[in-house]
Amino acid sequence: MKISVINGSPKKGKSTSELMIKYISSQVGEGNDVSIYGINKGAVKYVNLKDIKNSDVLLFAFPLYVDSIPSHLLQILIELEKQKPFSKEIMVYCIINNGFFEGEQNHIAIKQMKLWCDATGLKWGQAIGVGAGEMMSFIADIPLGHGPNKNIGIAIKRLSNNLMNKKSGEDIFVSPNWPRFLWKIQASFFFWHPRARKNGLKIRHLKRKQI
Ligand SMILES: Cc1cc2nc3c(=O)[nH]c(=O)nc-3n(C[C@H](O)[C@H](O)[C@H](O)COP(=O)(O)O)c2cc1C
Secondary structure: OEEEEEEOOOOOOOOHHHHHHHHHHHHHOOOOEEEEEEHHHOHHHHOOHHHHHOOOEEEEEEEOEOOEOOHHHHHHHHHHHOOOOOOOOOEEEEEEEOOOOOHHHHHHHHHHHHHHHHHHOOEEEEEEEEOOHHHHHHHOOOOOOOHHHHHHHHHHHHHHHHHHOOOOOOOEEEOOOOOHHHHHHHHHHHHHHHHHHHOOOOHHHHHOOOO
């Protein structure tokens, strides 16, 4: 089976989308022809549309931007839509990750992807909405299905099983198995605050409300 994976994170370095692709590839890679395309390498130019047209499965892994699909990914979706009609049935699966704790934040982007599938003539498979995306790399050494990675492990397994059988499934929303209040403290002090300082911002700038 030919599986085309599109990493929709614009980050040049490591991203949560990349980690999600690593997780899914470990379960569906064997015996399948998996090609991974990275949007961070220059958008449409690097995505072989012909190759994608011949796929049995398309898997999109991307971050949530403003409750929606990031605009750089839209460019690829538009180009793919121009390729219709497709001569074979292509299933679409998504793993969308977001910064807030709750994976449910991704429900609008999932709906957008479903509408795009309808418009493009592709068959919807399933999506996972992953919350606390920036935490995922900190717990990447913990095996899937265990500790804070318990729910994400279960979700990845379900999606992988459906993907390998080209079946559709219920969308799944997950957050790490971790207390929300702890995540909030850790994310502020060990991630967002240092990152703000690195970019020349003070903590009070993060709390400023736009009107
Ligand atoms: C421009 C921008 C908009 C974002 N909008 C949201 C949002 O609406 N909701 C949310 O929970 N996270 C939002 N985030 C956070 C990202 O979804 C989050 O950091 C994600 O884990 C990044 O994934 P990646 O490492 O795969 O790029 C936003 C990030 C950026 C840069």
